[in-house]
Amino acid sequence: MIAMNENICYMIDGLIKSDPLSFKMIYKLYWKKLYHIAYNLLQSEHEAEDVVQDVFSSLWYRREHIHIKVGLENYLVRATKYTAFFYLKIRSKNQTIELKTPISYNDVQSKVEYEELETLISHLLDSLPSKTSRIFSLSRFEGLTYVQIAEETGLSVKSVEYHISVALKKFSKELVYVISVLFIIL
Secondary structure: OHHHHHHHHHHHHHHHOOOHHHHHHHHHHHHHHHHHHHHHHHOOHHHHHHHHHHHHHHHHHOHHHOOOOOOHHHHHHHHHHHHHHHHHHHHHOOOOOOOOOOOOOOOHHHHHHHHHHHHHHHHHHHHOOHHHHHHHHHHHOOOOOHHHHHHHHOOOHHHHHHHHHHHHHHHHHHHHHHHHHHHHHO
């Protein structure tokens, strides 16, 4: 057990120093567990893969400023749950979803965290410019292609791509910030 803790401390230290091998070791050690957590919440292989990618991208992006006050595994698991909740909120914004395995709120803290994240996502959607919000909703909630959105809005496909990109970047930046703040507090 002590050797494992020393290895994890070594990997975290290497990560902070931008060592790609340390990052790769962390990825190989935890990706499968994080994938299963995300899949159990989302019931989608594609979205579960995206969640894990987002969590590890965030970890690498913030590597030089990371302060893990809980164990690395706990940190990554919580980041995965927050990110999966974010995906659920976006997916369910304008539609009702039925999960194959319903989320259990036996843990009061998880419910509170989910509600806080839900509020944040709602604010993020409301903070987008109206045209960007409409285009994003047509793409993500109504399932229209960029070409269909361009035809409906009278914009070029490139303009539609731009608006989707703006929305996704805003979500990505805010989610990274929220996860950072929450884990610094812990």
